[in-house]
Amino acid sequence: MSVKLEGNILVTGSNRGIGLELVKQLAEKTREEAHIYACCRDPEGTRAEALRKLTAQYPGKITMIKLDMLDEDSILTTVQAVSKQVGAVGLNLLINNAAINTPASPAPLSATGKKDMMEVYETNVVGPFLLAKMCLPLLQKAAERHSPEKDMGDKMSCRRSAIINISTLISSIEKCPETFPCGTDVSLQNQQGSVEHADSLSS
Numbered sequence: 568m569s570v571k572l573e574g575n576i577l578v579t580g581s582n583r584g585i586g587l588e589l590v591k592q593l594a595e596k597t598r599e600e601a602h603i604y605a606c607c608r609d610p611e612g613t614r615a616e617a618l619r620k621l622t623a624q625y626p627g628k629i630t631m632i633k634l635d636m637l638d639e640d641s642i643l644t645t646v647q648a649v650s651k652q653v654g655a656v657g658l659n660l661l662i663n664n665a666a667i668n669t670p671a672s673p674a675p676l677s678a679t680g681k682k683d684m685m686e687v688y689e690t691n692v693v694g695p696f697l698l699a700k701m702c703l704p705l706l707q708k709a710a711e712r713h714s715p716e717k718d719m720g721d722k723m724s725c726r727r728s729a730i731i732n733i734s735t736l737i738s739s740i741e742k743c744p745e746t747f748p749c750g751t752d753v754s755l756q757n758q759q760g761s762v763e764h765a766d767s768l769s770s
């Protein structure tokens with residue numbers, strides 16, 4: 568499926584792993600007008616060195632923004648900063664990529680406790696939910712700029728606006744009976760994803 572990527576795009580957990588690669592490919596493949604808000608916990612720290620290098624390679628195309636998905640104030644501050652920069656154009660695409668998997672799977676049920684489960688739930692479920700909720704007015708702004716008729720014929724597009732929640736096969740209840748704690752959390756994230764998708768489609 569081909570996906571048109573343009574406009575303002577926010578990626579969480581973009582200092583390493585899949586998030587860093589997403590920012591790299593978005594910077595390479597989108598047109599000049601596209602702008603990527605690359606979020607990470609510590610933009611100044613050593614863990615963000617690769618992202619800083621990438622940002623320097625694409626002057627004016629990537630903005631690094633501090634974001635801790637565990638901290639509601641941090642999420643609000645991020646959204647306010649993005650809102651200020653995107654203005655009336657709004658946000659076209661939110662990619663909820665940041666996530667944790669503790670204890671690392673496959674882990675036996677006996678190795679998992681409340682602290683790990685709550686941290687996974689807050690990072691992987693509550694954080695993306697709050698971010699999507701706070702970004703919704705910005706996504707609606709972007710969607711309102713383009714009439715639905717214009718998108719007729721596109722299989723999938725963020726020309727209006729969209730939320731992508733990166734998930735994992737571990738979220739499949741059918742495929743992971745032995746990773747119950749993690750599977751449960753991520754499937755909750757999947758269910759929440761459907762709600763967000765419905766929201767963005769209705770915007």
Ligand SMILES: NC(=O)c1ccc[n+]([C@@H]2O[C@H](COP(=O)([O-])OP(=O)(O)OC[C@H]3O[C@@H](n4cnc5c(N)ncnc54)[C@H](OP(=O)(O)O)[C@@H]3O)[C@@H](O)[C@H]2O)c1
Nearest residue numbers: 580581582583584585608635636637664665666733734735
């Ligand atoms: N790797 C795979 O094989 C695989 C397979 C299927 C799905 N996925 C999914 O793909 C996504 C990325 O996976 P990955 O392998 O790239 O993971 P990763 O290398 O462990 O990177 C996770 C990213 O999330 C960030 N993060 C964690 N907690 C955070 C928080 N509280 N606030 C903000 N950022 C936070 C990390 O930042 P720090 O550097 O600050 O920790 C890092 O940038 C996840 O949603 C995962 O479920 C991965």
